Amino acid sequence: MSDQPADSSTPLRLRRWEQRTEVPLFVASLFFLLGYALRVLVPDHTQPWRDLALTLVLATWLLFAADYAVRIRLSGQGLRFLRTHWLDTVVLVLPLLRPLRLIQVYTAVQRRRAQPRLSLYARVISYAGMTALLLGFSAALAVYHEEHLAPGATIRTFGDAVWWACATLTTVGYGDVVPVTPRGRTVAAGLMVCGLALLGAVTGSFSSWLVQVFTREDEKRPPGRG
Amino acid sequence: MSDQPADSSTPLRLRRWEQRTEVPLFVASLFFLLGYALRVLVPDHTQPWRDLALTLVLATWLLFAADYAVRIRLSGQGLRFLRTHWLDTVVLVLPLLRPLRLIQVYTAVQRRRAQPRLSLYARVISYAGMTALLLGFSAALAVYHEEHLAPGATIRTFGDAVWWACATLTTVGYGDVVPVTPRGRTVAAGLMVCGLALLGAVTGSFSSWLVQVFTREDEKRPPGRG
Amino acid sequence: MSDQPADSSTPLRLRRWEQRTEVPLFVASLFFLLGYALRVLVPDHTQPWRDLALTLVLATWLLFAADYAVRIRLSGQGLRFLRTHWLDTVVLVLPLLRPLRLIQVYTAVQRRRAQPRLSLYARVISYAGMTALLLGFSAALAVYHEEHLAPGATIRTFGDAVWWACATLTTVGYGDVVPVTPRGRTVAAGLMVCGLALLGAVTGSFSSWLVQVFTREDEKRPPGRG
Amino acid sequence: MSDQPADSSTPLRLRRWEQRTEVPLFVASLFFLLGYALRVLVPDHTQPWRDLALTLVLATWLLFAADYAVRIRLSGQGLRFLRTHWLDTVVLVLPLLRPLRLIQVYTAVQRRRAQPRLSLYARVISYAGMTALLLGFSAALAVYHEEHLAPGATIRTFGDAVWWACATLTTVGYGDVVPVTPRGRTVAAGLMVCGLALLGAVTGSFSSWLVQVFTREDEKRPPGRG
Incomplete structure (x- = not known):
C-alpha cells in the first residue's frame, strides 16, 4: 500500500527531490518501455535497431538506479529504505511494473495545478x-x-x-x-x-x-x- | 465521461435542439441497427433485401452526420466541439456504439415525465x-x-x-x-x-x-x- | 424488481392469502424440483419412477397455476395482474425459476419470528x-x-x-x-x-x-x- | 459467518484458552500444510521423507483434535458446540481449510499490540x-x-x-x-x-x-x- 511515503516522516530534501524527478522519471520509464518493446518486437537480423533498443533499456535503467541511490542517501535511512519503500524496490528490480507508481506521478502533476x-x-x-x-x-x-x-x-x-x-x-x-x-x-x-x-x-x-x-x-x- | 454536456456551458439553442432530436435520433439508431443486421444476416443472393439494408444504413448515418453538423454550428465552438463532445464524435464514426448515448435519451425522456x-x-x-x-x-x-x-x-x-x-x-x-x-x-x-x-x-x-x-x-x- | 408487491396497494385478502400460501408453495416448488430431477436423471427403462416423477411435476404445477388464478381473482386487477406481477408470471411459465421468489418466502418466514x-x-x-x-x-x-x-x-x-x-x-x-x-x-x-x-x-x-x-x-x- | 464466537456468550475459561492457543495452532497448521505438501510432492521411492510427512500430518491433526475436545469441554455446551462452532467443526474435518480461521488469529495477534x-x-x-x-x-x-x-x-x-x-x-x-x-x-x-x-x-x-x-x-x- 505504501500510503503516501512522501509525507510528514520524510526529510524535506527527499520530498523536494521526489517532486522534481517524478515526471522526468515517468518519461524515462516510457522510454524504457519503448526500448523493451523494440528489443522484443524487432526481428533478429536488424542489428542496429536491436542495439539502440538495448542502449535505451540500459540507459533508462541506470537512471532509475541512480535516482534510487540518491533517494536512499537523502532519506538518511540506509538499508531500512529498502523495506519502507518496498514498492520502489520492487519497481527498480522489475522496471516493467513502473506504471504502478503512476499514482505518485499523478499526485506530483496535480500539485502544480x-x-x-x-x-x-x-x-x-x-x-x-x-x-x-x-x-x-x-x-x-x-x-x-x-x-x-x-x-x-x-x-x-x-x-x-x-x-x-x-x-x-x-x-x-x-x-x-x-x-x-x-x-x-x-x-x-x-x-x-x-x-x-x-x-x-x-x-x-x-x-x-x-x-x-x-x-x-x-x-x-x-x-x-x- | 462527458458529464452532462448539455448543462450551463451550452448555448440555449443547442440544448433545445438536443432535447428535441434525442428521441428521434434514438429511433433512427435502432433503424441503423436493423439495417446493419439485415445487411449482415441476409444471404448474399437476396439482392433486394441487401439493397434495402444498405439504403437504411446510409440514410440513418447521413441523419447522424447532419445532426452532428447542426450541433457543431449551434454550439459556436467550431472544431473544439470534436474534443469537448468526444463521445459524440466516436459514436458518429462507429454508429454501433450509439447505445452508449442511451443515458442522454433516458434523461430527455425523463424530463417530460x-x-x-x-x-x-x-x-x-x-x-x-x-x-x-x-x-x-x-x-x-x-x-x-x-x-x-x-x-x-x-x-x-x-x-x-x-x-x-x-x-x-x-x-x-x-x-x-x-x-x-x-x-x-x-x-x-x-x-x-x-x-x-x-x-x-x-x-x-x-x-x-x-x-x-x-x-x-x-x-x-x-x-x-x- | 417487483418491489414488495404485497404492500399498501394490494388488497388485504390477497396479502393474507400470500402470507399463508408462501411457505406451502415453496415446499411444493421443492417437490417440483425433485420431480423434475427424477424425470431427468432416472434411466429410461425404469418406467414406474418416471411416471411418479411426471405426476409430481404436473401436480405441483397445477398447484402453482391454481394459486396464480386465486391471486388474480383476489387482486381484482384482472389481466393487469400479469403485468404488475410479471415476475410471478414468468415463474409460472418456467417453474424452474421459482427460487427467485425465495425473497418473498424469506419475508413471510421472518414476519412470524x-x-x-x-x-x-x-x-x-x-x-x-x-x-x-x-x-x-x-x-x-x-x-x-x-x-x-x-x-x-x-x-x-x-x-x-x-x-x-x-x-x-x-x-x-x-x-x-x-x-x-x-x-x-x-x-x-x-x-x-x-x-x-x-x-x-x-x-x-x-x-x-x-x-x-x-x-x-x-x-x-x-x-x-x- | 460465526460472528465473533468468543464474545459475551462464551465462558471466560474458553475465551482465555482460545486466546492462548490461537497462534500456536496457526503455526501447527502451517506444519500440517508442510507435511501435506511433502507427502504429495515428494516422489514415491523416497520413503524416509514420506514417513516424516505422514508423521507431521498426523501429529498436527491430533493437536487440532485435542484442542477441539478441550474447547467442547470448556464451553460446557456438549454436542451443541458442533453446531454453534460449525466453522471449527468443518475445519477439523478438512484441515486444509484452516486458513479460513486466519481472521481469529489476526484478532488474537492484534489484541496484544x-x-x-x-x-x-x-x-x-x-x-x-x-x-x-x-x-x-x-x-x-x-x-x-x-x-x-x-x-x-x-x-x-x-x-x-x-x-x-x-x-x-x-x-x-x-x-x-x-x-x-x-x-x-x-x-x-x-x-x-x-x-x-x-x-x-x-x-x-x-x-x-x-x-x-x-x-x-x-x-x-x-x-x-x-
Whole structure:
C-alpha cells in the first residue's frame, strides 16, 4: 500500500527531490518501455535497431538506479529504505511494473495545478485505466518474449499476446491462447493480480458514478415516490 | 465521461435542439441497427433485401452526420466541439456504439415525465442492462460479419456469435467459440471493456438493492440484536 | 424488481392469502424440483419412477397455476395482474425459476419470528447463496436434459452438468464442458445473468462484512493513527 | 459467518484458552500444510521423507483434535458446540481449510499490540490476500494429488496445479488445465466459492482505498468545481 511515503516522516530534501524527478522519471520509464518493446518486437537480423533498443533499456535503467541511490542517501535511512519503500524496490528490480507508481506521478502533476479538472470517479477511472493499459502492454511484451519460440506455444505473434492480455485483464479468459512456459505463466499470474484490482477499481467507480448521475437527476425534480 | 454536456456551458439553442432530436435520433439508431443486421444476416443472393439494408444504413448515418453538423454550428465552438463532445464524435464514426448515448435519451425522456416510476437501483439496472443488451447485439453482429467466413473460425453462425457475446459480457469466457481475425478481436476487446463496466453497474446496483430490501425489513420490526 | 408487491396497494385478502400460501408453495416448488430431477436423471427403462416423477411435476404445477388464478381473482386487477406481477408470471411459465421468489418466502418466514437471528450481511449472503444454489441445480438439470444425447456434446453425465454450473456461476468458465445445443445455450445464458447478480450480491456483502469486522476491531481499542 | 464466537456468550475459561492457543495452532497448521505438501510432492521411492510427512500430518491433526475436545469441554455446551462452532467443526474435518480461521488469529495477534500499524483497507487486503494465498496453495496441492495420475488428466505437474489455482482464484479460468476427476472437481468448486469471496474483498477494498486516496487529495486543496 505504501500510503503516501512522501509525507510528514520524510526529510524535506527527499520530498523536494521526489517532486522534481517524478515526471522526468515517468518519461524515462516510457522510454524504457519503448526500448523493451523494440528489443522484443524487432526481428533478429536488424542489428542496429536491436542495439539502440538495448542502449535505451540500459540507459533508462541506470537512471532509475541512480535516482534510487540518491533517494536512499537523502532519506538518511540506509538499508531500512529498502523495506519502507518496498514498492520502489520492487519497481527498480522489475522496471516493467513502473506504471504502478503512476499514482505518485499523478499526485506530483496535480500539485502544480490549481484544481482538478475531472470529477473524483473520472480521475479514479482514468488513473486505474491508464495503469491497467500500461501494465497490460508490458505483460503482453514480456509474455510474447517468453513464449513465441517455446515448443507447443499458442502465443505466436504479438497480436496474440495483446489479445491474451485483454482477455486476462477483463477476467474473461477464453483460453484459446495461453502461456505454457513457467516464466510466461509467472508474468501472467502477476498480471492477473495487479490487473484485476485495477479493473475492479474501474468497474466500481463507473458503477458509483452511474448511481450518482441518476441520483442527481432525482434531485432536480420535485420529490416524488422515488 | 462527458458529464452532462448539455448543462450551463451550452448555448440555449443547442440544448433545445438536443432535447428535441434525442428521441428521434434514438429511433433512427435502432433503424441503423436493423439495417446493419439485415445487411449482415441476409444471404448474399437476396439482392433486394441487401439493397434495402444498405439504403437504411446510409440514410440513418447521413441523419447522424447532419445532426452532428447542426450541433457543431449551434454550439459556436467550431472544431473544439470534436474534443469537448468526444463521445459524440466516436459514436458518429462507429454508429454501433450509439447505445452508449442511451443515458442522454433516458434523461430527455425523463424530463417530460412528472416523476420517475422506478427506484434508483431499478433505473440504473434497467439503463445499464439495456445498454449492455444493445452493445452485445451490435458486437455479435460485427463479430459474425468479420468471422463467419474466416479460415479456422469457430464463430460460424449468428447463434454462435450471440452465444459468444453472452459468455464475454458476463466474463465467463468459455472459449469454445472465439474470434480469430484481428478485426474480430478488436471488436471483442471493445465489448469486454464497455460491457464489463455496464455489467459491473448492474451487479453492483442489484447488490445494493438487495441490501436495501433487507435493511428496510429490519426497520419494520422493533430493534433487536441486529 | 417487483418491489414488495404485497404492500399498501394490494388488497388485504390477497396479502393474507400470500402470507399463508408462501411457505406451502415453496415446499411444493421443492417437490417440483425433485420431480423434475427424477424425470431427468432416472434411466429410461425404469418406467414406474418416471411416471411418479411426471405426476409430481404436473401436480405441483397445477398447484402453482391454481394459486396464480386465486391471486388474480383476489387482486381484482384482472389481466393487469400479469403485468404488475410479471415476475410471478414468468415463474409460472418456467417453474424452474421459482427460487427467485425465495425473497418473498424469506419475508413471510421472518414476519412470524420476533427478530432476525443473523446480521444483515449474513442474511443477504445466505439468501443470495441459497437462491444461487437452487438456480444452479435447476440449470444443471435442464442443461443435462438438453445436452446429454446431443451430437458433439461435452456435457455427458449429470456430474459434468453440475461442474459446468459451478464454473458458470462463479464466472470462471473453463470451457472444458459447454452446452452446444441452442436450447442448452439459452438455459446457460439465463443462468449467467441471474446467477451473476446473485453471486455479485454474495461477494459484495462478504466484502462489506469483512470491512465491518475490521472496523469494529478498531473501535474496541483507544484511537490510534489508524 | 460465526460472528465473533468468543464474545459475551462464551465462558471466560474458553475465551482465555482460545486466546492462548490461537497462534500456536496457526503455526501447527502451517506444519500440517508442510507435511501435506511433502507427502504429495515428494516422489514415491523416497520413503524416509514420506514417513516424516505422514508423521507431521498426523501429529498436527491430533493437536487440532485435542484442542477441539478441550474447547467442547470448556464451553460446557456438549454436542451443541458442533453446531454453534460449525466453522471449527468443518475445519477439523478438512484441515486444509484452516486458513479460513486466519481472521481469529489476526484478532488474537492484534489484541496484544497497542494499535494497528496499517490502515483499514490495507488490513482487509492483507488478511484476505493471505487467506486466498494459503487456500490457493492448499487447493493446488489437493488437486495435484487427485489428478496427476488420473487418465486423461491435464494437470500433470505441480506447476500446472499452481497455474490452475491462479486462473481459478482470479476467475480468469482459461481452461487449458482443468480437473477431470470427481474429487478434483469438488476441491475446485470449493476453491471457487471460498476464493471468489476473498478476492472480491481484496478488489473491493483496493477500489475503496483508491477512491479514499483521491478524495484526500481533494481535501488538501481549496475547494474547486470538483
